[in-house]
Amino acid sequence: MDTQWPARAAVFGASGGIGAAISRVLADRDVQVYAGSRSGEVPKHQNLRPFRFDLEDEESIAAAAETMAESPPQLVVIATGVLTLADGTGPERAAKAIDPQAMAQVMAINTIGPALIAKYVLPLMPRDERFVFAAISAKAGSISDNGIGGWHAYRASKAALNMLVKNWAIEMGRTHEQGCVIALHPGTVDTALSKPFQSNLPEGQLTNRRESALNLLGVMTDAGPGESGKLLDYKGREIPA
Numbered sequence: 726m727d728t729q730w731p732a733r734a735a736v737f738g739a740s741g742g743i744g745a746a747i748s749r750v751l752a753d754r755d756v757q758v759y760a761g762s763r764s765g766e767v768p769k770h771q772n773l774r775p776f777r778f779d780l781e782d783e784e785s786i787a788a789a790a791e792t793m794a795e796s797p798p799q800l801v802v803i804a805t806g807v808l809t810l811a812d813g814t815g816p817e818r819a820a821k822a823i824d825p826q827a828m829a830q831v832m833a834i835n836t837i838g839p840a841l842i843a844k845y846v847l848p849l850m851p852r853d854e855r856f857v858f859a860a861i862s863a864k865a866g867s868i869s870d871n872g873i874g875g876w877h878a879y880r881a882s883k884a885a886l887n888m889l890v891k892n893w894a895i896e897m898g899r900t901h902e903q904g905c906v907i908a909l910h911p912g913t914v915d916t917a918l919s920k921p922f923q924s925n926l927p928e929g930q931l932t933n934r935r936e937s938a939l940n941l942l943g944v945m946t947d948a949g950p951g952e953s954g955k956l957l958d959y960k961g962r963e964i965p966a
Contacts, residue, residue, distance in 0.1 A: 730799060730800075730855065730946070731751075731756055731798065731799035731800040731857075732756065732757065732799060733756065733757045733758075733759075733796060733797070733798045733799055733800075734751050734756050734757070734758045734759070734798050734799065734800040734801070734802070735758070735759040735760075735761070735793060735798035735800070735801045735802070735846070736748045736751070736758060736759070736760050736761065736802045736804055737761045737778060737789075737801075737802070737803045737804065737805055737842055738761070738762065738802075738803065738804035738805035738806075738861075739758075739760035739761055739762050739767040739768070739773070739775075739804070740762035740763075740764065740766055740767055740768075741762075741804055741805065741916065741917075741918075742914060742915070742916030742917060742918070742934050743804050743861060743911055743914055743916060743934060743937055743938065743941070744762075744802070744804030744805070745767070745768050745934070746934040746935050746937060746938035747802055747804060747938040747941065747942060748760045748767060748768055748770075748773060749768050749770065749935075749938070750935070750938045750939060750942060751772075751800075751942070752768075752770040752771075752772035752773050753770075753772075755772060756772060756800075757772055757774065758770075758772055758773050758774065759774050759776060759789075759792070759793055759798060760773040760774060760775050760776070761775070761776045761777065761778045761789055762775070762777070762778075763777065763778065763779050763780075764777070765777040776789050776792060777789070780805060780833065780834050780837075780838025780839075780841070781833055781834070781837075781838065783841050786838075786841045786842055786844075786845055787845050789845075790842075790845035790846050790849060793846070793849060794849055797849040797850065797851065798846075798849075798856075799854065799855065799856050799857070800856070800857050800859075800945060801842075801846055801856070801857070801858045801859065802859050802860075802861070802941075802945070803839045803842055803859070803860040803861060804861050805834065805835075805838060805839065805861070806834065806835050806861060806863075806918065807830075807831060807834045807835060807918070808876075808879050808918050808919075809918070810827060810830055810831070814827045816875065816876035816877075816878070816879050817875065817876065817877045817878065818875045818876075819875070820877065823877055823878070827878065828877070828878040828881075831878040831879060831882050832878065832881070832882045832885070834882075835879070835882035835883060835885075835886060836882045836883075836885045836886050836889070839860050839886055839889070840889055843858070843889070843893055846858070847893060847896075847897060847906075850897070850901060850904055851901075852900055852901050853903070854903060855903040855904070855905075855949075856901070856903070856904050856905070857904075857905045857906075857907065857945050857948055858893070858897075858904070858905070858906045858907075859906075859907050859908070859909050859941075859945050859948075860886060860890055860907075860908050860909070861908075861909050861911060861941075862883050862886050862887055862890070862908035862909060862910060862956060863879075863883045863910055864910045864956075864958065864964050865879060865880050865883055866880060866882075866883025866884040866885075866886060866887045866908075866956070867884070867887070867956065867964050867965055867966060868884055868966060869965045869966065870964065870965060884966075886908060887908050887956050887966060888966075890906055890907065890908040890954060890956070891954045891966075893906045893954075894906040894907075894953040894954030894955075895954065897953070898950070898953060898954075902950065903949075903950065904950065904953065905948045905949055905950055905952055905953045906953050906954060907944075907945075907948055907952055907953065907954070907955055907956070907957055908955070908956040908957070909941055909944065909945075909956075909957055909958075909959070910956060910957070910958040910959065910964055911932075911937050911940070911941055911959050912932050912937065912940075912958065912959045913931055913932065914931070914932050914933075914934060914937040915931050915932065915933050915934060916934065919931075932959075937959065940959040940960070941959055943961070944957055944958075944959065944960070944961045947961060948961075
């Protein structure tokens with residue numbers, strides 16, 4: 726594997742736990758990183774180029790992609806997502822708890838937002854070079870692996886994201902033979918998203934942010950056209966749809 730790859734990367738969600746850690750690791754490796762967040766605030770590093778975007782504002786995503794057009798990233802990471810909404814609404818335990826507005830918000834952030842990023846960023850990918858386009862997803866989005874139910878909006882939004890990743894992989898594979906589009910399950914990482922659910926975790930199951938970033942970057946670095954369209958965990962193992 727070419728140790729110089731990637732020379733350029735883009736991280737959407739660079740202020741979040743996993744996204745910030747991935748941005749730092751890449752920047753420390755002398756990768757030039759487009760680092761995006763809703764506020765424009767990202768970790769301080771000479772190799773990070775901040776930009777603003779909002780998952781619910783298509784124009785902001787289009788504008789962000791336009792700034793990358795002259796020097797497109799070879800690695801794109803969508804490190805966004807929500808489990809508990811800002812107002813405290815958490816994942817549903819039963820069907821009777823489904824709230825249409827809350828569900829629409831989860832879908833907007835976990836599924837539609839990444840779809841808009843793909844809409845504007847995938848066309849920037851070179852046809853004659855290797856690239857990896859990765860979206861942080863979740864094992865909870867695997868239909869065949871679901872044995873306990875619940876978390877309806879979150880599971881549905883991630884299952885939909887996994888399907889979109891498969892669609893994008895098929896579409897890009899027709900014209901970009903060296904490209905790879907994947908979904909990633911990071912495991913349980915010590916971030917704000919998992920904080921309310923950490924108390925009952927078995928010993929050793931919680932991963933710190935830097936370790937998670939290293940794990941995921943290892944998977945992305947090794948991924949190629951043969952993995953395109955798949956949901957992979959942080960060890961590179963495929964999770965069934």
